[in-house]
Amino acid sequence: MRRAFGWLVLAALAGLAAFYLATLPSGLTPGEIAALPAGDAARGERVFWIGGCASCHAAPGAKGEDRLRLGGGRVLATEFGDFVVPNISSDEIDGIGGWTAADLATAMWRGVSPEGRHYYPAFPYASYIRVTPGDVADLSAFLHTLPAVPGAQPESRLRFPFNIRRGIGLWKLAFLNAAPMVEFAAPDPAMTRGQYLVEGPGHCGECHTPRNLAGAMDSTRWLSGAPAAEGTGRVPNITPGDGGIGDWSLADIAYYFESGFTPEFDSVGGAMAEVQGNLSMLPATDRNDIATYLKAIPGHPTSR
Template sequence: MSRLHAVTLAAAGLAVAGTAALAFWPIGEPVDLAGIEGDAERGAYLARAGGCIACHSDPGSGKPALSGGAPIRTGFGTFVPPNLTTHEAAGLGGWDVSDFARAVRQGISPEGEAYYPAFPHPFYAKLSDRDVADLWAAFRTVPPHGVPAPPHEVAFPFNLRFGLKLWRAAFGDAPSVAEDPTRSEAWNRGRWLVNGLAHCGACHTDRNALGGRIAERRLAGSDDLPGGGKAPPITPEALKEDGWTVSSLSFALKSGVMPDGDTFGGGMGEVVQEGTAWLRPEDREAMARFLLDDEAAGDGS
């Protein structure tokens, strides 16, 4: 055997060993929420704020809400939001609250597989046990629908889910939702919603060639959304330059109507219709105050 042949075989062996090690590399932490009684009404509110209804429902299909969303077409393949109803096989009927907690906060299925980042689980990572238990209680009230969502259509090598473990290590962090004691209660509530549950940065932040959010471009807009869509910058500077105020932004999150009289379309229209329009006025104002970095009182701010 030549030296080159031996080196090639050794390199191939190392590659196979590395791939096998990655495939069996465990991810996630154990969870036990069985002792927490959830509040379904509060959970339904959190589900609206988190975009669950908007993403996991397909109004044009004639199917009931949460039975699976419209396909999300990206450069890596087509992802289909799954059925979240209580059907035993097609939905979440076979899960328990701890399975649900691992899925929502850690992005891991009951089988231990990593979810694709089309599911914005990094933004939900800081939800409390109470938040998750309430969400679970709400989902347990959804009538079953027995038709599973179609499978994802993802080409090699992105169809190898174990590769997501490396992706998560590199790009799996989300903006902080930690409370800043120097800021107002409303500003901190807005930060928790915008950076966390409402996951505004999932669309309004540009991504690199591997689909990871570019941290220094947070909320600075994106021209490469699934399906060829665009999301404008929503940094404080950009919003103020475009004439937004706390009052007008709060109103837009309720109505979808912008200061110039035009209305949100596409994905943002769905976000408003199925999500932010259902929020309490004080939560919409909190989001606006955080996005504009505005602590001032008064609806003309």
């Protein structure tokens, strides 16, 4: 009996050790850090708008220059609890003004803070993992040009067991990877660029794709629509499938991103209004490339 108890204790300790090692936050390798180029703030502005930084981190309803004040503070109420959007302004105390490009890359590619803590995937690093080193460095340079906004935001308020942050390490092992969501046999340059923008910095799937019980995107129903993350309404199907945007032409999609008007002359509303405002800041070529990708992906019926 004593021997059996001893084996149980050893097994429990081995399990705890395995959990500890498997869930350790991992940073960038020296090679990845060395591969980060010098950032260019002018190019970084383009990454900023496609990345939708202002949509979460600026004050709700912010207009004009206030969209560049990234003090955070929004509360995203979800089934896992309330996520509080952090301050990512250039304030060196309360924001990320003291971050290097490598710190930003670690957050975007690994979901890990400079202090070595896991970020929850409400921060869309499951998409940002596909962002190129050049775009990360450029975005870092641009963020450092923006106003410093004092005021630290409180921690997110999550229910048990989701408040056990180390458990995110297991989530990452299961779901975090940079593989493309769609495989094309012979993509052209516009489709390739559009895929990068949608699946990477644009993180469109984070809202438009249904999720599994663990909160990870279901790649088998990519962009087929989903319940709104905050529990009110639904995010539409943007594939060519039944209930999606199959009847929209490439020009219709690109014009919607530019103007906010659908082919039926309805206007964009809800959370998409801010996203469309971001897309309107992009060059027309980027909007056309996104439209090219959306016309080429497999169609799915609208998810329920």
